[in-house]
Amino acid sequence: QGTTVRIGYVSPQTGPLAGFAEADAFTIEMFNRVAAEQGLNVEVLVRDSQSNPNRAADVAQELIIDDEIHLMLVASTPETTNPVSTVCESEGIPTISTKAPWQPWFIGQQGNPGAPDSWRPFDYTFHYFWGLEDVIAVFTNMWDQLDTNKQVGGLFPNDADGNAWGDPNVGVAPGFAQAGYTTVDPGRYQNLTDDFSAQINAFRQANCEIVTGVVIPPDFTTFRNQAIQQGFEPKAITVAKAILFPQSVETLGEAGHNLSSEVWWSANHPFTSSLTGQGCGELAAAFTEATGRPWTQPIGFVHSLFEMAADVIKRADDPTDPDLMAETIAATDLQTIVGRVAWNGEGVPPFAAQNVCKTPLVGGQWRRQDDGAFDLVVVDNKTAPDIPTQGVMEPLA
Amino acid sequence: MAPSTSSSSTTRPRPTSRPRASWSRWPDRKRRPGHDAGPPSSSEEPGRSAILSLHDVSKSFGALKVADAISFDLPEGQALGIIGPNGAGKSTLFNLITGNLAPDAGRIEYLGRDVTRTPPMQRCLAGMGRSFQIPQPFNRLTVFENLLVAATHGQDRTESDVVDDVARILERTELIEVANRPAGGLTLLQRKRLELARAMATQPRLLLLDEIAGGLTDAECTALIETIRALHAGGVTIIWIEHVLHALTAVVERLLVLDFGRVIGLGDPAEIMDSREVKEIYLGIEV
Amino acid sequence: MIWIDTIVQGVLLGGLYALFAAGLSLVFGIMRLVNLAHGDLIVMGAYLILVIVSVLGLDPFVAALFAAPVMFVFGWVLQKAVLNRTLGEDILPPLLVTFGLSVVIQNSLLEGFSADSQRISMGALETASVDIGPVTVGLLPLLTFASAIVVIVGLNQIFYRTAIGRAFRATSDDPVTASLMGIRPDRVFATAMGLALVVVTIAALYLGTRSNFDPYVGPARLIYAFEAVIIGGLGSLWGTLAGGIIIGVAQTVGAAINPEWQILAGHVAFLIVLLIRPRGLFPRAVD
Amino acid sequence: MALLETTGLTARYGDFQALFGVDVRLEEGETVAIIGANGAGKTTLMRSITGVLRGAPDEICHKGVSIGHLMPDTIMKRGIVMVPEGRRLFPSLTVEENLLIGGQHKGGRDLGDRIDGFISRFTGGPNPMELAAGHDGSGVWSLDAIYTLFPVLKERRHNPGTALSGGQQQMVAIGRALMSNPEILLCDEISLGLAPVVIRDIYAALPKIKEAGTSVIVVEQDIGQALKVADRVYCMMEGRITLEGRPDQISRDDIHAAYFGAPA
Amino acid sequence: MATTYSVSARTRVATISGIAAIALLGVAIVLPAFASRSLIQDLFFILTMLTLAQLWNLLAGYSGLVSVGQQAFVGFGAYMLFGATILWGVNPVAALFLSGVFALLLAIPTAFFVFRLSGAYFAIGTWVVAEVVRLSVAQWQAVGGGTGTSLPRDARDKMWGVEWIEALFDVRASAARDILAYWLALALAAATIGGIYWFLRTRRGLALAALRDNVEAAKSVGVDAARMKWIVFLVAAFGAGIAGGLIFLQNGRISPDSAFAVTQWTAFVIFIVVIGGIGTLEGPIVGVLVFFFLQELLADYGAVYLIVLGLLGIVIMLFAPTGLWGFFARRTGIALFPTQRRLEIKR
Ligand SMILES: Nc1ncnc2c1ncn2[C@@H]1O[C@H](COP(=O)(O)OP(=O)(O)OP(=O)(O)O)[C@@H](O)[C@H]1O
Ligand SMILES: Nc1ncnc2c1ncn2[C@@H]1O[C@H](COP(=O)(O)OP(=O)(O)OP(=O)(O)O)[C@@H](O)[C@H]1O
Ligand SMILES: [Mg+2]
Ligand SMILES: [Mg+2]
DSSP states (O other): OOOOOOEEEEEOOOSTTGGGGHHHHHHHHHHHHHHHHHHHOOEEEEEOOOHHHHHHHHHHHHHHTSSSOOOOEEESSHHHHHHHHHHHHHHHHHEEEEEHHHHHHHHGGGTTTOOOGOOOSSSSSSEEEHHHHHHHHHHHHHTSSSOOOOOEEEESSSSHHHHHHHHHTTTHHHHHHTTOOOEEEEEBBOOSSSOOHHHHHHHHTTTOOOEEEEOOOOHHHHHHHHHHHHTOOSSEEEETTSSSSHHHHHTTTGTTTTOOOEEEOOOOOBBBBBBOOOOOOHHHHHHHHSSSSSSOTHHHHHHHHHHHHHHHHHOOOTOOOHHHHHHHHHTEEETTEEEEEEOOOOOOOOGGGEEEEOOOOOOOOOOOOOSEEEEEEEETTTTTTTTTOOOOOOOOO | OOOOOOOOOOOOOOOOOHHHHHOTSSSSSSSSSSOOOOOOOOSSTTTTTTEEEOOOOOOOOOOOOEEEEEEEEETTTTTEEOOTTTSSHHHHHHHHHHHSSSOOOEEETTTTTTTTTOOOHHHHTTEEEEESSSSOOOOBBHHHHHHHHHHHHHHOOOHHHHHHHHHHHHHHTTOOTTTSGGEEEEEEHHHHHHHHHHHTTTTSSEOOOOOOOOTHHHHHHHHHHHHHHHHHTTTOOOEOSSSOHHHHHHHOSEEEEEEEEEEEEEEOOOHHHHHHHHHHIIIIOOO | HHHHHHHHHHHHHHHHHHHHHHHHHHHHHOOOOOOTTTTHHHHHHHHHHHHHHHHOOOOOHHHHHHHHHHHHHHHHHHHHHTTTGGOOOHHHHHHHHHHHHHHHHHHHHHHHHHHOOBBOOGGGGOOOOOETTTTTHHHHHHHHHHHHHHHHHHHHHHHHEEEEEHHHHHHOOOHHHHHHHTTHHHHHHHHHHHHHHHHHHHHHHHHHHHBBTTOOOHHHHHHHHHHHHHHHHHTHHHHHHHHHHHHHHHHHHHHHHHHHHHHHHHHHHHHHHHHOOHHHHOOOOOO | OOOOEEEEEEEEEEEEEEEEEEEEEEEOOEEEEEEEESSOOOOOOOOEEEEESOOOOGEEEETEEOTTTOHHHHHHHTEEEEEEEOOOTTTBBBBHHHHHHHHTTTOOOHHHHHHHHHHHHHHOSHHHHHTTTTOOOOSSHHHHHEEEOOHHHHTTTTTTTSSHHHHHHHHHHHHHHHHHSSSSSEOTTTTOOOHHHHHHHHHHHHHHHHHHTOEEEEESSSSHHHHHOOOOOOEETTEEEEEEETTTTHHHHEEEEEEEEOOO | OOOOEEEEOOHHHHHHHHHHHHHHHHHHHHHGSSSSSHHHHHHHHHHHHHHHHHHHIIIIIIIIOOOOOOOHHHHHHHOOOOOOOOHHHOOOHHHHHHHHHHHHHHHHHHHHTTOOOOHHHHHHHHHHHHHHHHHHTTTTTGGGGOOOOOOOOHHHHHTTTTTHHHHHTTTHHHHHHHHHHHHHHHHHHHHHHHHHHHHHHHHHHHHHHHHHHOHHHHHHHTTHHHHHHHHHHHHHHHHHHHHHHHHHHHOOOOOOHHTOOIIIIHHHHHHHHHHTTTSSSHHHOOOOOHHHHHHHGGGGHHHHHHHHHHHHHHHHHOOOOHHHHHHHHHOOOOOOOOOOEEEEEEO
């Protein structure tokens, strides 16, 4: 293989979503090292989306036209994955994407998300992560462990995740209802808002004992502080996105204890890397050793993304031919550090079967240690019993 | 590049200001002698109808009253001079007549129609032309273009139609030499001439002139008087504010004296100039 | 009950907006300067406080005390060296220069601090609350509102009780005549900008503690501030507070109906006020 | 050495030249009147002296110091104060505040001057620190003294300055200028647009001002008034001095000629 | 003595520049045959920014309407293009016209409101209106709400002329779409400049120049200032709407934040106009080139580019308020697009 295979990678390294990209440098350094060892002729070009979808599209365009990449990798929230995937699909560049629930990724890229007839599969872009049905199951399983009035307040912003989660028909509310939970949804708000009193009031009015949603980290801090200020204390706060990272929880101090969240990867997951052979615990330890920081969920997924890249490049006859590459990606069946990745349509509705592959999801809770540090403890594994639990769900305060 | 416009090259001797061809927005646009201008008010010269009448027009700037219940009629074709000390409200009165300022109270009639709330641009179309005391040229346009705007918009006419008229006005006001220079570069004297020329280019039926003679040499002053006389002879009604009294009295038939926004004298120029009040207030010389 | 709470929260939010707006109102009122960089200056202040807090480990309130003189000097120099040159009849130069400044500040902060969102931590104060009758309000919002009142009372005292305040007003009325009174307008303007940036520092303190900020949040804060100033009426500081409260209440009421309308409701309230009173609620008698 | 002297003073507004080499002199304790028709350049002369229009340093000399290039506030702090044409009260200030602001920066240097003086050490240019010095602004004029001079102002002191009648406004303008106890007072058409009685009242104040040791230049179109108060008279026409003399030495015809450029 | 007078607006420089312009246009049309795709994209960017700059210049430079809210029309036009293609199945190229029309329709109520304001209030008013439009559009879930949406593949595929271009230049569909967008941008920019130039040479254009110099005086010689304001505001909105539609058609993706970005569609546009020279047709052309080359030069320095741009804007406004072209033209007296009418006298 004479030509260097150029891989573009776009992620939010700065901005409100920066936490998602925490393991990027660590992972890419590892990938370059392993690639050199294995004799893979690759070059990784990294671009920062600054958490801004428009910039994400711009840098993707640059990578394709100016840097002439052969494979695009993209990760972390629909704000990043969608613009990049759209550009790549339009330019015919094979793309692997992750770290965004599949509905906002797939439906969010359709011209009219409200008209299922108009939805079309993609030829070049492939996504693996979990979906709303998983988060519904995980969240309700966790809440079932508590004694609540089953009134759930929802915080859904006017962004890709928020619109997908908050959709009254295809969002989380119908699923919650099936499990016996009533959702109170005051409506979409703008990200980085100054004031959550309206939501707090609405939740209090409806006597909500549970708060859920998909909130960017800074907004969750604002919400949590204002909720306490205004004397609103639910029994459980289970939100996605905002409290994935220990840092976000630490800024809350006491108020962070027993907040709960979805867990897509942990140091306890029973998987191994196809690239380095490390187990999850080993990978987490390596990260902590290299950076001095506690492990976070994105580590596993960024790692798996590069496992995917190595795998398809190895399998492809000509990694520089976009159509061959797309075929190769579609034919993937790989055991990665986040579980098995294969676009075989398992657990996915037919319209998305071609482009979406699902990985397991469980539920966890943050426990404050005496020294002020936080541990993420898996408290529910009904959806993926092979991932062990470490405790049971506890109410807040 | 679009082809340039060019005009016909005839040089018919024509008065610079001719009877108005059209006045599209206004129905009673014809110049009718004896045309009824509202209630027949105290017109001193019966037979000539009032082209302009003011009824108790007042205007204040904050506590400062600059027009205090001003009323007068101006018969069509007359030349009226306005004098008064600095700050008496003369220029303000012009602004009220032309609509650049709205009066606080009172009514202004022009050609028998109430124009109190009519915007300046429509009053211009209806035949009011004016010069500004502090010259207000279109700085980045050439002198010629300054007049061209006035001629084509003050009257709904095309550029090629007005070239000859404009050129003649430029010659008359001795601006032809600088016709293609930007107006921003003119000297004050030239700017003042431009004010007059531009007002003439709108082919006014009523021409309002604000201190255009200041700073002229005797010869220039005489030429200016000639120009204005010729306009007047061509049937244009004129109101002229001027501190250079000998120029003013050489042209006007009637004189209005303003002080503190009030009319303190209106009548025959000689009589007015001779009155004690005027001498005291205006000239400040004790008699 | 919910409505009382909504309105109380809105009023408190209005306090924050009034703080954002007070400095703007000051420079807009005194020198008719439309400062499009005001929002970014607030953000810059927040970063300054953040740096002082994290480097010196000070309490944010103490850090603001340190930041205020730095900001004063920055404002003074900025006005003296740059903005004074833009003042005049034409609104474009100040608009453009402050627009440029806004872009420069935003991107300099981006270079220096990355796009990450930041927050100034106040510890326990962040979540502390008090019960006022039927509603529970956060101590921090209450403190913000109180600061807004203090700032406005303080500015009013400076404006109407001190020599420098007299100089502000006189220079604002007529810089040339003020200079004949021994006042140098460019220094007065520089002082005013310095003072405005002291107010900006206070606003920055609460911006940074109430919610998150990143280098890009300035323009949104600027627009609320402008709305408050314009609703209040040019140069009226109490009007600015009223304007802030109107925007704040409109936002919380809008959000209570549907969070989608939170920000929209503020803007719509602004447009409605302006439609009814184009010069704001408490315009100055003379402009 | 004259108290104030202009030599070959020129002034222009853009391309338009308004003054062509004006020589005017004011001696200590003197009252000088400058008369001339509209647009003769009287106001321009006043604006040049007070620094509103700036020119070459040497064109204006105050007590032997060239001041032609100084800023208005520096000149004011040297004790040269003007009552501007059209009164120009500050509408946002009350009568009393209008007066106070006149005395606010009387003479000497303030913090701003110190800062600018410090900066000018590095940048070159006139050092206002030195130039503003010399006049201490002490003297007989105070708020009370002004209220004694114009009692009507005391009653209206909390009104906005612009709510007064024209004559009263003119009194405020004069009072405002006096508050700094000027060495030289320039009055530009203080009778402009006022009723004769009011003019009389205002002119009645002039002797008291002279008594306090102030030298005065009055600019007037009201020739009668001017001749009555002045020790010396200059007449201007089209940016030039066309006549100079003592009131008793010049005749009506001289004035007429100097005024309009041709004998009557 | 027979003196004849005539008006002429032709100069030799203008004739040369006219010929040059036509030649340049010809080259620009056939350029896609030789140029790389990234050059075509760069030119697309230049041409659309140039269009916006010319329109803003018409507003602020000629009519004194200093709007900070042009992004309202850019964004609204763009959104209407997406709406029309996604929801009503209109061909994207045809929908460009709708972009303009809808932007124009939006401009009517906007003008009613903002024309009540003047100076700084006008500027802020336009900005707030743009924010209101942005926030309202962000509620329109059918085109993705706050997330935004992408141009569906069907719509993209049926764009007029793409297949033909693919065959003609033997390129992939995505490159063919770029070429189409480039041609459309070229046509738009040429039409905008040509249209403004034509307008400035009409009687109304002269009136506009007069208004720019002195509003009160213009009113007093019969210029209908209010109508001119309306015309200019609506024309600028129409053009901005089409430009917005085109930009996002090429982009393929839209979101409220990008479509209504005040920095991109107004601040940069203002910088372009001011750096080049406000109140002239040449200014924005010079400005957009400077803007682009700066961007290329500093592309690798990220935010530094914007810092330099901001500083340059400030420095030019302070020290050369007539911009680079104004500076040049004052020294040489050259005008590429002369609008000045000269009075020719033959004796
Ligand atoms: N726009 C304005 N706002 C406030 N005051 C004004 C305004 N325009 C004029 N004035 C004042 O109104 C008074 C009358 O002014 P006006 O210009 O009408 O006087 P005038 O009789 O034309 O004087 P002059 O002979 O000096 O031209 C003056 O005191 C002037 O200062
Ligand atoms: N700001 C200015 N711009 C341009 N020309 C001006 C300006 N101010 C005054 N002039 C012109 O300068 C000349 C002298 O004006 P100045 O005001 O000094 O006259 P004046 O003798 O004070 O007249 P008045 O008796 O009317 O006050 C006049 O021709 C005037 O038009
Ligand atoms: Mg006048
Ligand atoms: Mg004067």
